[in-house]
Amino acid sequence: MKPALILIVQLAVWLLLAPLLPGLINRVKAWVAGRRGPPVLQLYFDLARLWRKRVIISELASPGFIAGPAVTWVALLGAALLLPLGPLETGWGFRGDALLMLALLALARFASAWAALETGSAFEGMGVVREVSYAVLSEVSLMAAFLTLSVQSGSLSLQTMLAPAAGPGAALLAGGLFIVLLAENCRVPFDDPDTHLELTMIHEVMVLDHSGPPLAVILHGASLKLLLFALLLVQAVLPLGNWTAGTAAGALAAGVLIVVITVGLVESLLARLSFRRVPLLLTTAVLLCVFALLMAWKGGAA
């Protein structure tokens, strides 16, 4: 396929499908709770509504208050475009793109933290502190996961890293990446996307003062991030590269669906952790990824 066509397909998948995931999770939660729940497409309606709204800007905020969400969104989209979609190869993968992806995720974090601090609110400061502090541990987990994949495949390009199975430590890696997914996407048990009790929140509290189109951009970016982590998890574990295109695409979709349902179930069945426990769970994620790495490393040496 031509690169331009690939880009269009990729953009379509990421931009159009990403907002579906939060809706699906809410569906699962409603089903478990025996409620009817909001429509699956609720986020699309919300985005359209927010885009038309006027914006209220804090008196203290600099232009970075609006630029921050834009930078976050572009960085997340850039990270997403680096991720191959199973059989659909990106034409632009290169050696070291995994590292660029991590750096783009960090850029998104920095920009959203910056935009949150613009308001000078104690709540948003609190969210930023939690976000950047816990991200330290999830960043190490992600780096260990990428090292595992890299050692496993002998490559540094996401395309080849994600093609084979994750080897002997696949289950460990899946566990570690799933915890990171929950932490990075403000899901229970780290954070509760539904509450608006400031004291319990991390990511949600950072966007309290945003409204209108910037909030729409933030919400869309969050859904991109969720899809990104789900796809990364599924591709890291499943040997999609060995299967035919159709099977791989089906497996990918099924895998993402399973991840989404699991997130919904976790959210329905677990309570949010106390904040002192959060680093403990994230350290578990680090350890799971490090053990996966050790298994891959020893396995390769034998």
Add this chain to the structure above:
Amino acid sequence: MTGPFLLLSGTALLGAVIAGGRAPRLWLGLNTFAAIAILAAAGPILGGGAAWAWCAPWTLGGETPRFQLDAISAFFLVLLAVVGGAGALYSRDYWSDREHPESVVRGRIGWSGLLLAMEGLLIAGNGLQFLICWELFALCGFFLIVLENRRLAVRRAGWLYLAASHTGTLALFAFFTLLSARTGGWEIGPMRDDPSLAPLLWLAFLGFGLKAGLFPLHVWLPSAHGNAPSHVSAILSGVAIKMGIYGLVRFTGWLPAPPGAGWVLLALGVGSALFGIAFALAQSDVKRLLAYCSVENIGIICTGLGAALLARNADDAPWGRLVLAGALFHVWNHGAFKALLFFAAGSVLHATGTREISRLGGLWSRLPWTAGAFAIGALAVSGLPPLNGFASEWLVYLGLFDAATTHGPSSSAALPAVMLLALAGALALATFAKAGGLIFLGAPRTQAARRAHEGGAWMRGPMIGLAGLCVIAGLLPGLLWPVLARVVAAWHPGWAGAAGPAPFSALGPRPLMLGLVLAGAAWLLTRTVRAGGSHRALTWDCGYAKPAARMQYTAGSFGALATRWFRWLLRPERTLRRPRGLFPSGARDLERTPETVLERGLDPLAKVLLRGVTIVRRLQHGGLQAYLLYVLAGVGLVAAVVFLGGKS
């Protein structure tokens, strides 16, 4: 043309030392001219020209002065010229005649002297010359640090710097003396074939590591860089500690390395990166924070250098090229963004009179240029694309990943190094979200912050220039690869013609595209908001009606969560007075993170040592009778030795 340009720059700097007292404009002009002349001398060599060497036809004190300029020296000279020139311009307003009449002359003389000494050090081809320049450079640094010598903290910082610096010089004296004893001359140059020289490198590690500020040899660095005037902090952090790195790069390249050298340097580097940034996050003084962050970046550079040594010693692995190039590139990048950050911090200090993060806030509207410059510096130092910090760290990571995937003996070092560097990188992001966010965003916390206003064009210009360099080097790193490849080849000739495309070509135009898309998206969203209508209101804050500036997060509370994981190392001192009774009169919760290695490690050790020495000191008490007794006893002892010795 290299020789004449070097001579010109040296003469100009010498002239600037002389002119510093009387003619500030001439001084500024000469410094700028010297910077340009240095660039003209070093540029062609980095551009592919042959290395330059010159040996004086006369001898001086029995030694022939030798000068050399190869790609490695040229690489560091460029950094010296850029930051030295920018700092001289910045100091015109920052340390002006009007505001600092008593120290401005010392400042100008010291500045040019420092540049001259560093230039001499970088082009020295003789061990004695190197040592002389090293000592001059250290002394000029001392005089610059203590410019504000009325303040006790400044004098203390200066003494600590001097003591640490001389400890390092002692190690270097031993190093050069042993080297000349083994080679039979003071001339220095490539000596890769003599394995008996390898153990000397440990001495060089000590001496240069102290200057570079590697953890745990960094004890002098935070107070010196924190208390010096900001343009001095900029050149100390940006260039002077790089002289330590220059020494390490230079002599690991020229001498054969002992087998464990790479491991030790790598471990020290990773440790510096992690602990340096942990300390930085805990600081509430912006300049101390930046100083500790220099420890982190020196750590990243040494990680790369150590890994390159491993690669060279083990199997000549090609990934060594990548890590070394990354480390070298980081030398430039750190020089640029750290000088930029110190200039910005200096601008804040100039405008508000405080370095305490918790007394600032909301400065973006009062100091927009400074805020922009600091934001760019913060993005760069956090290693975020598309700025220069990312480009160099990307190279280091790339090399380490390669080392890990080859399953060679070095991979057991590369695996933990990558993860710990990732940890340090995420902490750096937290540190600079804190510094940038709390200083420039939100509401001003004090009257001083409310009344601040931007400095003049002389302070803004250097900041804009350095910020521009950070952005350009980040957007187009590929342009710099040939330069890096030449420096790598000068370090290890075996990697000169190493095949394979430049690693940055893989990155291609992506940083540029990313930069454009980021700017475009920010502009588009701003326009959308403006078109759709917006109005300003109080920060909503979940409906709180009267938010106050003091409710905002402070430097201490920002760092508290992540620094708690490093309590075992940081040992913060806390004074807590809880509110008591029904009508509490007051409460306070202060936390200070000491320089733990110094205050908990070296100070007690020094006290024990001093106590031991006081026993000896009792001999020296000024009593004449006792002294006569010493003389008598001494004479008697000598007589006894002579007589008894004569008999046998």
